[in-house]
Amino acid sequence: MMTNSEDRPPPAVGAYWINEGDYPALLRIFVDGNTLPRTWKEWLKIAEEMESGLKAYGHVVSVRPSRPSGYVSRMRSCAH
Numbered sequence: 001m002m003t004n005s006e007d008r009p010p011p012a013v014g015a016y017w018i019n020e021g022d023y024p025a026l027l028r029i030f031v032d033g034n035t036l037p038r039t040w041k042e043w044l045k046i047a048e049e050m051e052s053g054l055k056a057y058g059h060v061v062s063v064r065p066s067r068p069s070g071y072v073s074r075m076r077s078c079a080h
Contacts, residue, residue: 010059015051016066018043025068 018026023040027033037043054061 010057012060012062013054014062014064015047015054017047017063018066020044022067026066029068 018040020040023043027036030036037046051061051063
């Protein structure tokens, strides 16, 4: 029986995953695109390290693809 938060597993974490071909377009679309790594390979290294680190702490990581067209659609729906 779990009695406190230390006994509970860490929460699941969602992560957006970017395909190499979509990276340049997403850099232009994201408001903070200028703060992201300039290349997809640099981004991938950081993303994989983040995923490994989260899993090492017991988090379940749910990876979701992020595509330029889907991102723009979500932002437009949030603006209303």
